[in-house]
Amino acid sequence: MKEHETDIGNKKAVYAELQNVWVSYYNKWVLKSIYLKCYQGEIFGIVGPNGGGKSTLLKVILGLVRPQKGVVKLFGHMPDKHNRLEVGYLPQISKADRSFPVTALDIVLMGLYNRIGFFKRPGSKSREVAMEMLSRINMADHAKKPFGMLSGGQQQRIHIARALASKPRLLVLDEPSTGVDSVAQEDFYELLAKFRDEMNISVIMVSHDIGVITAHADRIACLNLEIHYHGEPDSCFEPEIMQKLYGKNLNVMVHDPGCATCSLMKHEHND
């Protein structure tokens, strides 16, 4: 594994870092003066309203959008097509075409295409790796099922298997709660925590659903064009911060963030 910048007093590598990042579309700032850091082995949640720049922020981290100003580092270097290969990206599941004519196994195999290389078909070895990934998410029985026939939660797990098949160090998730029922959501976040612990990978996820993020992230940032908070989940609920995020007439349902996050925070202090 490559050397990474580490923080003083914190031996964990910094996997993604933004320093004073500014992005504009059509002369309008969508991200202003963003500073954030995501360390190895943590689930980092970014929460904020729709249109607050969350998806743009993910694209900046992946190097798909170049900021007008500021420094972006992915595993210690500017994001490009090489270090991006160590990132597993999960789109919003609604984006995938429901009638796309492939099986669950085909999707997982896509995670290996880059390693298989041009002009070659996935061989038995690739299939073995893909099947192993499917077993790890308890979806081996669904390998031959058409992807479009699976539920939202199952599709999301298949995407996780696809992303993990390429052995990434960082997973980037765009609105993982969309189109997934709440039981499947719980399973999904458990799975994320499991992979964080077993493979020591990091996760960056964005959502407008503040309850989900605070319950499952180790650290969070609250984003509405600017970062209004950056730290551990529970203190994000200061009325002042909430107002900056969602405006004066906010009415957000929160399911007891305190107790759900304390166990996760203990995890962070383990080392």
Add this chain to the structure above:
Amino acid sequence: MNIMIEIFNLEFMRNAFMAGIMLSPVLAVVSFFVVLRRLSFVGVGVAHSAFGGIALGFFLGISPTLTAIAFAIAVSNAIGYIGRHGKLSADTAIGIFFAFAMALGVVFIGLSDQYNVDLFGYLFGNILAITTNDLIIIALLGGFVLISIFLLFKELLFVSFDREVALVSGMPVAFLYHFFLTILAMSVVISMKIIGIILVSALLVIPGAAASQITDRYIPMIAIAIAVALTSTAGGLLFSYYADLASGATIVILSSIIFFILFIVGRFRT
């Protein structure tokens, strides 16, 4: 049976059938990706813009097939480039190029001194038009399209599934897009004599769309698309011969009928 022998004794019918049989798998496989990537309007735009290329050939007194290939490839890639870089959607870019290329075509035809050009044949297909030279071009370019899709199949499939995920996973997304637009343009041009510019865009959609009604796996889908294209071209050519109609029209009507049948079968299946 005697009727079939009679037909195949005619050189132009033999040529037309050879062309149809070679074009069917090409159009079917291309249509598979056109349907998955929702590029059917790009197909329409590229097909119509080939008209400008044909007219340019007549104007310059050189092979209209060659100028059409160059023109269609240039226009399809321009559509792709503007769609990726401009502030316009690909949809708007197509609307502009489509009209521009057709208008250029009309001007070139007006300026050229050839008045006996079979424009109707280029627009709607002419069963009599296929020469041995055309067959060679169809074989070469059609073969190139099929072989290159075979070699890049998994990458094209991944990009069709989700462009951004494919990009992050190291797929050369921009190259694959322009490559696909190029082979789309080639497929249009080699089909234009028998199916016609106006009608070929139908066959860039219908075989794949028809197959998608009755299967959700890609290998059967491609096989069914090829079967749909073969049935439509062979049946359409026969009907075109007996009814003395433009071959492109009979082929497209037959393929549309097959689409509606499979659409209904698909409804009952689910």
